[in-house]
Amino acid sequence: MSDKQSDLDKNQPKRSTKKLTGYLVLSVVAMFGFGFALVPLYDVMCEALGINGKTNTVSVVQPRGMQPDYSRTVRVEFMSHIKPGMPWQFVPEERVLEVHPGEVIQTSYIAKNLSGNSLVGQAVPSVSPGMGATYFNKVECFCFNQQPLEGHKSAEMGLIFYIEPDIPESIHTLTLSYTLFNITSEVVRESSSAEPNAIASN
Structure with a gap:
């Protein structure tokens, strides 16, 4: 009996280790799946709440014959946010504009x-309320x-947009917000990986 008990005691840690390993693997898989699902979940939540609407990420052409609706205006508010690690000032040239739907507007950020180093920024736009984003079209956008941008230098970043004339009359205000990211390291990494390929092709 003592020998059998001893064998059971020896096997017990192995079983516990296997069980713990299994839990850890399942946890990692679950965390990965949750992280993968965050983006669509976030999009669904934003759509349901009417916030952070996505705007077009490529330029659009104003439809021919589109006439501005001078009978009303939509208030467009401009905002800016800078992610940590980006030593730039980044502000809209104008905080608020009263825009006629169908009217092409030009403004800038x-x-x-502020640093002494050359940096590369990437601005990501969003519009609220979310349902208004589908009516906000960018013809040109930084x-x-x-x-x-080189160190201690400034730049004017242009934006040309229009609001579609059929925007619901219930929408009186649109807020266009840009979040600025520092993507310098990613750009340098891509450039470094591309150079060997260019040399090999030659």
Whole structure:
């Protein structure tokens, strides 16, 4: 009996270790799945709450014959946010504009690199309320491209947009917000990986 009991005692830690390993693997898989699902869940939540609507990420062409609706205006508010690790000033040239639906508007954001190093920024737009994002069209936008800026330099970043005339009359105000990210390290990494390929092709 003592020998059998001893064998059972020896096997017990192995079983516990296997069980713990199994739990850890399941936890990692669950965390990965949750992280993968965060983006669509976030999109669904934003759509349901009517916030942070996505705007077009490529330029659009104003439809021919589209006439501005001068009988009403939509208030457009401009905001800016800078992610940590991005030593820039980044502000809209104008905080508020009263816009006629169908009218093409030109404005800009002003960026200044406060560091002594050349950096690359990427602006990500959003519009609220979310249902209004589908009526907000950007003809030209600095957010379509990466924005390099030398140290202690400033730049005017242009934006041309229009609001579709059929925007619901219940929408009186749209807020356009840009979040600025520092993507310098990613750009440098991509450039470094591309150089060997270019050399090999030659």
